[in-house]
Amino acid sequence: xxxxxxxxxxxxxxxxxxxxxxxxxxxxxxxxxxxxxxxxxxxxxxxxxxxxxxxxxxxxxxxxxxxxxxxxxxxxxxxxxxxxxxxxxxxxxxxxxxxxxxxxxxxxxxxxxxxxxxxxxxxxxxxxxxxxxxxxxxxxxxxxxxxxxxxxxxxxxxxxxxxxxxxxxxxxxxxxxxxxxxxxxxxxxxxxxxxxxxxxxxxxxxxxxxxxxxxxxxxxxxxxxxxxxxxxxxxxxxxxxxxxxxxxxxxxxxxxxxxxxxxxxxxxxxxxxxxxxxxxxxxxxxxxx
Ligand SMILES: [Zn+2]
Numbered sequence: 001x002x003x004x005x006x007x008x009x010x011x012x013x014x015x016x017x018x019x020x021x022x023x024x025x026x027x028x029x030x031x032x033x034x035x036x037x038x039x040x041x042x043x044x045x046x047x048x049x050x051x052x053x054x055x056x057x058x059x060x061x062x063x064x065x066x067x068x069x070x071x072x073x074x075x076x077x078x079x080x081x082x083x084x085x086x087x088x089x090x091x092x093x094x095x096x097x098x099x100x101x102x103x104x105x106x107x108x109x110x111x112x113x114x115x116x117x118x119x120x121x122x123x124x125x126x127x128x129x130x131x132x133x134x135x136x137x138x139x140x141x142x143x144x145x146x147x148x149x150x151x152x153x154x155x156x157x158x159x160x161x162x163x164x165x166x167x168x169x170x171x172x173x174x175x176x177x178x179x180x181x182x183x184x185x186x187x188x189x190x191x192x193x194x195x196x197x198x199x200x201x202x203x204x205x206x207x208x209x210x211x212x213x214x215x216x217x218x219x220x221x222x223x224x225x226x227x228x229x230x231x232x233x234x235x236x237x238x239x240x241x242x243x244x245x246x247x248x249x250x251x252x253x254x255x256x257x258x259x260x261x262x263x264x265x266x267x268x269x270x271x272x273x274x275x276x277x278x279x280x281x282x283x284x285x286x287x288x289x
Contacts, residue, residue, distance in 0.1 A: 003216050004278045006180065006224040007047075007054030007269035008147065008196075010121060011040055011062055011073075014230035014237070016087045018124035018156060019245035026086065029061070033237055036062055037069045039229030044076055046257070050264040053077050055272040057121040057147075060085035060105030067112045074113045079271040081119035082106050082143070089126035089156075090134045090148075099137050106141060118282075119272055121226075122148035125157035125182060135171040135179075145178040145276060147224060152184060152193050164191065165221055166279055178281045180272060183223035185211030196226040201252040205259050209266060216267070222275055225263070232257040 013036040015024045024032065040056075047054060056073045058080060063070050074080050084090075085105035090098060106117050120143045127134050127148040138146055146169075151162040162181060163169075169179040184191035193199045194211030215223045230236055234254040241249070252259075276282040 003220070003222040003268065004275040005212075005216070005222045005267055005269050006272040006275045007052055007264075008121070008224060008226045008272060009040070009043060009054060009056045010083050010226060010228050011056050011058040011069075012036065012083060012087060012228060012230075013062070014233070014249075015239065016059060016061070016123075017228075017230075017249065018087070018089060018126075019248060020239050020241050023239055023241045023245075034065070035233055035236055036229050037066050039233045040069055040073070042232060042257075043227070043229055044072065044078075046260065046264070047078070048076065050261075052264055052269045053079070053271055053274075054269060055079040055081050055119065057081045057083035057119070058109055059083045059087055060101070060108050061087065063105070063108045063112060070109060070112045074115065079119070079273050080109060080113050080115065080117065081121065081272070082109055082117050083121050084123050087123040089124055090122045091126050091128055091131040095133055095137060098134055099141070102137065103141055106143075117143070119143065119145045119147060121146070125150040125154075128157060129159050132172055135169065135177050136173045136175055139171060139175040139177050143177065144282060145180060145272065147180045147182070147272060149179055150182040150193065152182075152191050160191075165219075166276060166281055168281060178276055180224050180276065182226065183212070183215060185214050186219075187211075195224060197228065197231070198248045198251075200225075200227065200259065200263075201231065201256055202248075205262060208263070212267060222279070224272065224275075225269070227256075227260065232260065
């Protein structure tokens, strides 16, 4: 089967990550050395080399400061989507705050690109069982798909028994949104997160490759893969944080770019929008069927 895997990038800086929130207050973000533009340009160059297009979920905070970067992403033919405004976890916001932040971020991005933003991904996959209300706000704001639900156990995110494959999801208020959950491979009844990020850096590449191949070949389905620009930047400034957070953030940063190049050679990729159209979950015009 000709599968259409989705390549995604969450465009944020190393100091935005949820694990560092206790260590770097958001008021100090503007004083941090920003590396997101350079690292994203590096990813754009790699994607050009492999002639792949992907979906870039841009943080509103980044879009407001680096509009030219957002323009460059769109100009290279990639899909620009929304990663929220402030990287605050959805379940730590009130619905009113979430509405206002997300509306603002979507507008900032759309004003830069001149194109309608279709997709949303929450900071640290923070659409969990307690924050499913956010999906209704996304439909209200005109988003047609979400890619925030991680169907695994994790201390910060996850709906362990959520559906694993792209599907139409009925929200608490009975609206419909298309959901492409972060990909997991099935192994002995267990869900192995092989979709990117820290898992991509921590697992040996053969395991990622095995898991993704099994989704494509055994299940005959596409997967979604994600990465952050800071994950290919071993020279980024070090943040003093907990041992666990440092382990998750810094392990194998130096190996990540070479791994990414192998991955791009081993699998076929495109944007989320194109993948969902191919699955019949979106119409070609980008509207939900
Ligand atoms: Zn993020």
